[in-house]
Amino acid sequence: MPATDFIELSLDHCIKCTICTAACPVSAVTDLFPGPKYVGPQAQRFRRDGEAPPDDTVDYCSGCRVCNEVCPTGVKIMEINTRAKARIVESRGVPLRSWLLGYQYLIGRLACGPLAGVANLFANLRWVRVLAEHLTGIAREAPLPSFSGYSFRSWARRHRDPHAAGATGRPKVVYFHGCATNYYEPRVGEAAVAVLEHNGFEVIIPEQGCCGLPLLSNGIFSHGRHHHQYNVAQLYSYAAQGIPIVGTSTSCTLTLKEEAPELLAMHDEQTRVVAEHTYDIFEFLRLLHERGRLNTRFRRIKRRLPYHAPCQQRAHRIGRPALDILELVPGLTMVESEAACCGLAGSYGYKVEKYRIAMDVGAELFDFIRASGSDLAVCDSEICRWQIDHGSEVYSVHPIELLREAYGLAPGA
Amino acid sequence: MSRSLTADVLVIGGGATGVGVVRDLALRGIRAILVEKGDLTHGTTGRYHGLLHSGGRYVVKDPQSAQECAAENEILRRIMPHCIEDTGGLFVITPADDERYAETFVAACRACGVWVDDVPLAEVMRHEPRLNRKLRRAFAVRDAAADAFLATEANAADARARGATLLTYHHVTDLELEGDRVTGARCEDLRNGEAVTIHAAYTINAAGAWAGKIAGLAGLDIAVVPGKGTMVAMNHRIVNSVVNRCKPPADGDIIVPIQTVAVLGTTDIAVPDPDVFGIEPDEIALILAEGEHLVPGVSRMRALRAWAGVRPLYRDVAAVDDRDIPRTYKLLNHRTRDGVAGFVSIVGGKWTTYRLMAQEAVDLVAADLGIAIPCRTAVEPLPPVHGAPKSGHLTLGGRLRHVESEELYGDVICECELVTRRQLVDAITTGGAANLDDLRRDTRLGMGPCQGGFCTYRAAGLWHELRGADDAGGADAAAALTRHFIQERWKGLAAIAWGDQLRQQRLDELIALEVLGVDLLPAAVIADGARHPTVVTEHAAIATEYHAE
Numbered sequence: 001m002p003a004t005d006f007i008e009l010s011l012d013h014c015i016k017c018t019i020c021t022a023a024c025p026v027s028a029v030t031d032l033f034p035g036p037k038y039v040g041p042q043a044q045r046f047r048r049d050g051e052a053p054p055d056d057t058v059d060y061c062s063g064c065r066v067c068n069e070v071c072p073t074g075v076k077i078m079e080i081n082t083r084a085k086a087r088i089v090e091s092r093g094v095p096l097r098s099w100l101l102g103y104q105y106l107i108g109r110l111a112c113g114p115l116a117g118v119a120n121l122f123a124n125l126r127w128v129r130v131l132a133e134h135l136t137g138i139a140r141e142a143p144l145p146s147f148s149g150y151s152f153r154s155w156a157r158r159h160r161d162p163h164a165a166g167a168t169g170r171p172k173v174v175y176f177h178g179c180a181t182n183y184y185e186p187r188v189g190e191a192a193v194a195v196l197e198h199n200g201f202e203v204i205i206p207e208q209g210c211c212g213l214p215l216l217s218n219g220i221f222s223h224g225r226h227h228h229q230y231n232v233a234q235l236y237s238y239a240a241q242g243i244p245i246v247g248t249s250t251s252c253t254l255t256l257k258e259e260a261p262e263l264l265a266m267h268d269e270q271t272r273v274v275a276e277h278t279y280d281i282f283e284f285l286r287l288l289h290e291r292g293r294l295n296t297r298f299r300r301i302k303r304r305l306p307y308h309a310p311c312q313q314r315a316h317r318i319g320r321p322a323l324d325i326l327e328l329v330p331g332l333t334m335v336e337s338e339a340a341c342c343g344l345a346g347s348y349g350y351k352v353e354k355y356r357i358a359m360d361v362g363a364e365l366f367d368f369i370r371a372s373g374s375d376l377a378v379c380d381s382e383i384c385r386w387q388i389d390h391g392s393e394v395y396s397v398h399p400i401e402l403l404r405e406a407y408g409l410a411p412g413a
Numbered sequence: 414m415s416r417s418l419t420a421d422v423l424v425i426g427g428g429a430t431g432v433g434v435v436r437d438l439a440l441r442g443i444r445a446i447l448v449e450k451g452d453l454t455h456g457t458t459g460r461y462h463g464l465l466h467s468g469g470r471y472v473v474k475d476p477q478s479a480q481e482c483a484a485e486n487e488i489l490r491r492i493m494p495h496c497i498e499d500t501g502g503l504f505v506i507t508p509a510d511d512e513r514y515a516e517t518f519v520a521a522c523r524a525c526g527v528w529v530d531d532v533p534l535a536e537v538m539r540h541e542p543r544l545n546r547k548l549r550r551a552f553a554v555r556d557a558a559a560d561a562f563l564a565t566e567a568n569a570a571d572a573r574a575r576g577a578t579l580l581t582y583h584h585v586t587d588l589e590l591e592g593d594r595v596t597g598a599r600c601e602d603l604r605n606g607e608a609v610t611i612h613a614a615y616t617i618n619a620a621g622a623w624a625g626k627i628a629g630l631a632g633l634d635i636a637v638v639p640g641k642g643t644m645v646a647m648n649h650r651i652v653n654s655v656v657n658r659c660k661p662p663a664d665g666d667i668i669v670p671i672q673t674v675a676v677l678g679t680t681d682i683a684v685p686d687p688d689v690f691g692i693e694p695d696e697i698a699l700i701l702a703e704g705e706h707l708v709p710g711v712s713r714m715r716a717l718r719a720w721a722g723v724r725p726l727y728r729d730v731a732a733v734d735d736r737d738i739p740r741t742y743k744l745l746n747h748r749t750r751d752g753v754a755g756f757v758s759i760v761g762g763k764w765t766t767y768r769l770m771a772q773e774a775v776d777l778v779a780a781d782l783g784i785a786i787p788c789r790t791a792v793e794p795l796p797p798v799h800g801a802p803k804s805g806h807l808t809l810g811g812r813l814r815h816v817e818s819e820e821l822y823g824d825v826i827c828e829c830e831l832v833t834r835r836q837l838v839d840a841i842t843t844g845g846a847a848n849l850d851d852l853r854r855d856t857r858l859g860m861g862p863c864q865g866g867f868c869t870y871r872a873a874g875l876w877h878e879l880r881g882a883d884d885a886g887g888a889d890a891a892a893a894l895t896r897h898f899i900q901e902r903w904k905g906l907a908a909i910a911w912g913d914q915l916r917q918q919r920l921d922e923l924i925a926l927e928v929l930g931v932d933l934l935p936a937a938v939i940a941d942g943a944r945h946p947t948v949v950t951e952h953a954a955i956a957t958e959y960h961a962e
């Protein structure tokens with residue numbers, strides 16, 4: 001059987017148990033979505049190779065992968081759905097909104113930097129959002145992040161490693177920052193660099209593009225492929241030398257590890273080697289710790305904080321490395337949410353017809369965070385953090401920021 | 414209790430042939446009654462491979478048959494597009510086949526007038542990504558997939574609309590004879606045990622593999638040897654077009670994509686009795702091994718079900734004139750052949766040629782009855798039926814499109830095959846269904862991956878809701894139907910119990926036995942001393958495809 005096929009063929013494993021549909025956070029809140037069993041392995045039997053899928057409801061799948069996680073037989077439900085969406089896009093054309101959401105990094109590139117102030121002001125004007133909703137279908141209420149006044153890459157160019165002087169032969173690590181860190185939240189990248197350097201690594205920040213996940217989840221596969229090919233080309237030489245690639249965006253690392261290769265059926269050697277060397281940053285730190293190489297001299301942080309493992313993080317199937325590491329910080333208690341998903345799921349909650357669904361999906365998480373009484377929440381995914389801020393009005397940070405604080409490393413160092 | 418009915422012509426057998434005959438009669442204004450011992454398509458027609466032959470399969474060995482198929486193929490596409498999926502077909506030469514056969518094949522196609530086209534392999538691979546990459550040649554033909562349930566239903570609906578009577582669950586037990594003339598038949602209504610006598614000027618024996626048994630009732634000897642063929646349905650459409658091996662016809666050399674499945678087959682083994690046969694493990698092994706030549710890896714994909722049907726193989730022992738009847742099927746005029754008037758048998762053939770067979774039989778009967786109205790079945794389109802598209806050809810996505818456009822996803826009873834509540838309510842209240850297995854033939858209930866593991870109970874509930882008040886056994890009737898249907902479905906699973914489907918069976922079994930205790934339900938209902946009209950579980954007529962010894 002052709003290698004491109006194993007996602008679709010996984011439908012054969014479905015035993016119709018309905019566990020996925022019982023767990024799907026979207027079908028729990030709306031009747032518009034018939035659920036993973038229906039749109040996944042079931043509908044796939046009615047889709048003919050090379051023809052436009054006859055169905056529309058699959059578009060309501062947010063891509064959160066909760067279904068994949070619970071399926072007892074290993075059906076690649078979310079991937080079946082994403083491919084079906086891509087075929088719908090292929091046959092009906094890409095709507096403007098999908099271009100905008102798929103190419104948000106280009107917008108980031110334009111608005112980040114000196115123009116950020118104006119751009120943020122503009123993007124938050126109510127009439128602008130109302131107009132944009134009418135023109136593009138991007139929900140007026142959905143949480144747009146603020147553009148940063150400087151990009152992470154510009155910071156990185158100026159940054160001097162405080163440990164570099166005199167040090168030779170330090171182990172190297174590649175940092176994949178992703179778009180969000182670059183244009184919206186350079187602070188996350190700065191924290192990552194600080195923590196890695198503090199642990200004795202030389203951090204390399206190669207040229208890199210968007211991982212392409214927003215394109216893939218909006219069904220624009222051909223462009224997603226170009227992005228992945230570009231990143232593999234940039235990263236392969238490091239991976240081939242055995243240099244690990246770590247990222248703070250759980251969605252970017254998941255894309256490098258498996259989403260892009262699987263969805264796009266890219267099974268070449270270079271893609272595989274890059275995938276094998278990619279780690280979520282906490283997954284990497286936990287490995288260090290397991291080898292006794294993690295610096296564990298932490299300051300006491302007397303706090304009890306709510307933590308949400310984003311769906312993209314869960315899809316890594318690596319447990320909760322952020323919790324494993326933060327547990328080492330004296331005084332710090334992390335309380336994990338049991339909510340399945342924040343609802344936003346990439347660009348899903350930005351779509352006007354899905355905004356309400358996304359908020360309903362996220363309700364359990366928002367309640368959990370509010371009930372914690374904390375003024376700070378912790379979550380690995382940028383998109384989730386924006387949704388948490390929006391839905392629960394509690395500020396949230398990436399766990400790496402917390403870890404930097406535990407090391408007593410001042411922001412900006 | 415007994416009834417008596419009269420018609421010009423009695424047709425025995427509710428398969429494609431019999432129903433085709435009764436429609437042809439009705440179109441010519443001849444009063445006809447059809448009797449069938451089970452549901453329509455309960456015999457071979459409901460168990461065939463699903464292929465509307467282009468003729469390609471027969472061009473080398475049986476040109477007559479090839480020509481008939483080629484002509485009928487075009488006719489059926491015109492009169493019943495809604496029962497046919499125009500998949501197209503391929504004949505491919507795999508590395509295991511002799512490449513020289515290609516020339517023989519193409520030349521024979523040309524000679525028989527069977528359309529054929531050499532297709533570049535790159536194009537084949539584009540449309541058929543799962544086919545063997547090492548194919549050496551490929552030819553396109555006009556094969557298609559045909560849904561015999563829909564087609565028979567359409568023929569039956571049209572016949573009824575034109576005045577014919579079709580009686581299901583009427584088992585012919587005797588032929589009425591007056592001297593050297595057959596004047597009708599005696600039947601048992603299996604739903605209540607009633608004796609029914611049907612008087613007719615003419616009787617047409619269209620009982621397929623059972624035709625020998627029927628003729629035997631008149632003391633006639635026609636040797637119809639039931640030839641069992643086994644098929645395996647795979648869980649989804651592995652190929653997009655019908656794929657045949659380009660070699661002399663043999664076992665396991667065709668894959669037919671039909672509705673949501675791909676059917677691999679078939680075998681050919683003579684069995685003594687068309688009602689008693691099983692599926693042998695080595696048949697399944699052979700089918701899968703042969704399938705590997707066409708689709709590498711197919712034997713590791715999920716098999717959904719295995720079943721078998723019996724071909725009506727005609728071998729004329731009473732050496733009589735072969736006349737000009739083609740050897741593909743036989744119309745036996747028992748007056749000229751055996752000196753018994755008022756009785757003909759139409760045996761052999763294929764689904765693809767059912768209409769032609771019907772035409773020939775009715776031409777003869779009409780002439781004998783002095784009726785000069787010509788056959789119109791080749792031009793008169795068949796009416797719409799439930800479950801088929803309103804216009805155009807059948808398509809794979811049709812059901813999903815329907816559910817989506819009407820937003821019926823909350824109202825799907827059989828999720829695998831997307832059977833909606835509305836379709837089922839229709840079939841329960843308006844059709845002649847006597848049990849859930851009949852509903853399956855009407856709607857595809859329980860034909861998907863879980864094989865009724867979930868929908869059986871929903872359907873039984875609906876049945877009880879809609880018919881319970883009329884059922885003598887009340888809830889017991891619904892319970893017995895549940896057991897019956899589950900047993901029917903499980904028969905087809907025994908032969909392929911491994912891998913994903915075994916896991917499915919285990920879940921189905923846990924639900925049936927551990928959660929619901931279905932085995933504790935009453936198996937049959939005896940109400941007021943009479944058999945219940947809906948439940949025929951205990952009757953041999955229902956002991957169908959698989960007898961586990």
Ligand SMILES: Cc1cc2nc3c(=O)[nH]c(=O)nc-3n(C[C@H](O)[C@H](O)[C@H](O)COP(=O)(O)OP(=O)(O)OC[C@H]3O[C@@H](n4cnc5c(N)ncnc54)[C@H](O)[C@@H]3O)c2cc1C
Binds near residue numbers: 458
């Ligand atoms: C494995 C297999 C695969 C096939 N694949 C194809 C294919 O792909 N394409 C194709 O064109 N052809 C195919 N055929 C051939 C085709 O299926 C048959 O030729 C066709 O279905 C025969 O229809 P029929 O109506 O003559 O017989 P049947 O459908 O068998 O009808 C005869 C009916 O008579 C009824 N009957 C019997 N005894 C009595 C009685 N005493 N009283 C009342 N009723 C009675 C039976 O219940 C039965 O329903 C296949 C056959 C087999 C076995």
Ligand code: SF4
Binds near residue numbers: 035063068
């Ligand atoms: S990916 Fe998430 S939204 Fe989509 S079907 Fe699975 S659980 Fe539901």
Ligand code: SF4
Binds near residue numbers: 016036
């Ligand atoms: S959880 Fe897996 S096996 Fe169960 S219904 Fe969903 S896809 Fe099928």
Ligand code: SF4
Binds near residue numbers: 180181211212213214
């Ligand atoms: S998923 Fe990663 S690289 Fe992609 S847009 Fe988000 S941050 Fe960018």
